[in-house]
Amino acid sequence: MPATIRDVARESGVHISTVSRTFSAPHLVNPDTRTRVLACAEQLGYRPNRAARALITGRTFNVGLIVADIANPFFPPLIKAAESQARQRDYHIFVADSNEDAAVEEDLVRALAKQVDGILLCSPRMSNSLIELLSRDVPLVVVNRQITGLPTVVMDVAQGAGLAIDHLSGLGHRRIGLVAGPRGSWTSKEIRRSAALAARAGGAELTVFGPNPPTEHGGAAVAEQVLRSGVSAVLAYNDLMAIGLIEGLHAQGARVPADISVVGIDDIALSRLIHPKLTTVATPAAAAGRAAVDMLLAHGDDRRTTAHASLQTELVIRDSTGPGPDPHSHADPGNAAAAAPEAVASYAKE
């Protein structure tokens, strides 16, 4: 139905290659011809078929961005930042949602592969080996997962989890819970590893709950179990779970932070709108989105080098954390972290 390059050629009495040039290299065509061709094109409503063009040039000027769950408020800032960064270079971003499902994720990579010049894989749920396999079909940048050999952007959640646990043990909490994220999440493993270390260092005992779906519902679902376990403070895999957990805790009659302290991770907008305002580890989602796009599009310059970016996190102390049950240590050494300056991106080329 839509006009093709041949229609325009016929109508304007030139060869199709001239029409092609009019659109992809206007300076190579006589101004008069150009005007005529353009007029015909306009009149026929002709637009170059980008898919056909891509087939031969090998470039689509699109980039894919796959997220685990588009309903998680963590992602929109990342997506927005990636979009504006991409737009500056005349690229478009196509977003797809894997629904926390590794199989869907793989399927989406395959579907996107030839429609884009590369894919940003955010918080992937696939195995490392599958990701490496797919990376042979389409340039990939992995966000929120460390994979050697592939360009990656990660938030330093290990550092953030450490900050959070330090804050808690500093408040006198000796029995701390960790509400884990989904299976397959690199971030969740990192948090767990680092939290265990920090807990030991702070003389606290760490109890892990999970894995769980990384949603409000997932958080609410473990509330009872958390309460029964007797921990006096909890670090959750993300803010959504922390918020769900608080709801669940309230539903069980527990008060936050009087009875139990809760810390989240991400610092989504919502975390300062709920009551009590959530203490949380802020992750630089927008910076990650920008960095990921940069890496993908820089790929032309220096092949053979895989970039890694690790972005600093920051503890934001609000109202969901308070003194632990132990009356002997009410001091709060956690505010040192809170006073940290703007998060800094540490870029390292290898």
Next chain:
Amino acid sequence: MPATIRDVARESGVHISTVSRTFSAPHLVNPDTRTRVLACAEQLGYRPNRAARALITGRTFNVGLIVADIANPFFPPLIKAAESQARQRDYHIFVADSNEDAAVEEDLVRALAKQVDGILLCSPRMSNSLIELLSRDVPLVVVNRQITGLPTVVMDVAQGAGLAIDHLSGLGHRRIGLVAGPRGSWTSKEIRRSAALAARAGGAELTVFGPNPPTEHGGAAVAEQVLRSGVSAVLAYNDLMAIGLIEGLHAQGARVPADISVVGIDDIALSRLIHPKLTTVATPAAAAGRAAVDMLLAHGDDRRTTAHASLQTELVIRDSTGPGPDPHSHADPGNAAAAAPEAVASYAKE
């Protein structure tokens, strides 16, 4: 780099058309050959190039979905529903964000056009005429806007706004504010029209503030102006603005609903997490997403007929609305609406 159909053909000693058949019509090829071809393909890591295939078949099995702002929590449920509906039919959804910008929106339609079989335009900011123009290049389904001649699915916000204003005037409010949405929003116009009608019917005076960006920030920004105007109740274009407005109002020292009542539209998850819990008009976003996908993919069956779906809305009364300043009318006839049953989708083929 990736293997092509020719590589597989050479490797397995058959013609490329046989390889093609092995993937697109397996039953037409001898089981033995098929196995051999499949083995070679596997071994070479061959995947049919979907873009090349689409060039000739005219079908991509992808559908585009453009939203005005992916950070608006109204959209994720719509997107998720569209995705699961599409996946059931082996289609993939590519989401793009127009950033509330008509020019970006147009650009995105053009970029997506040949990579998808059709586009869902959600809350478009473009003009009707431009949308009609674009619809000649790619099948379009318009969500949250009425355009005759194109398939559309709308939420009946007029009805919802009426419910909200009735609720407010029933509570005794005589001076009601309307915080409008962005310019170019059909929904905003509908709300405005219907609210004016309902206000007149309820003997209330309606003051319109705006247009405004449909964000939390946009809501907060008009708080002072709203307060100065002396209205005792406000209906906001959406929940995000209502929430921002409440924040702004609190910042100015006003209490909600004691000093001023606020009603939102959408019933996003957030609206029951904030304090006070938001009274709002629930819109069936998920149903809209499903209906839109159905319309787009049904397009094969009956051409020449344009479908329209209008989805019912429902008033959800929570804690952000209370009696008006007039002591003579504290009765609350608004709960009739609150008792309404599940929202019902009314489908009408024209």
Next chain:
DNA sequence: CTGAAAGCGCTAACAT
């Protein structure tokens, strides 16, 4: 059941 040939809409040398 398989091969040969044509061509989707476009770009990219190469001529002229």
Next chain:
DNA sequence: ATGTTAGCGCTTTCAG
């Protein structure tokens, strides 16, 4: 400056 010729990777008649 413009036309000619190939051909991107694939599907689809049409023969055989």
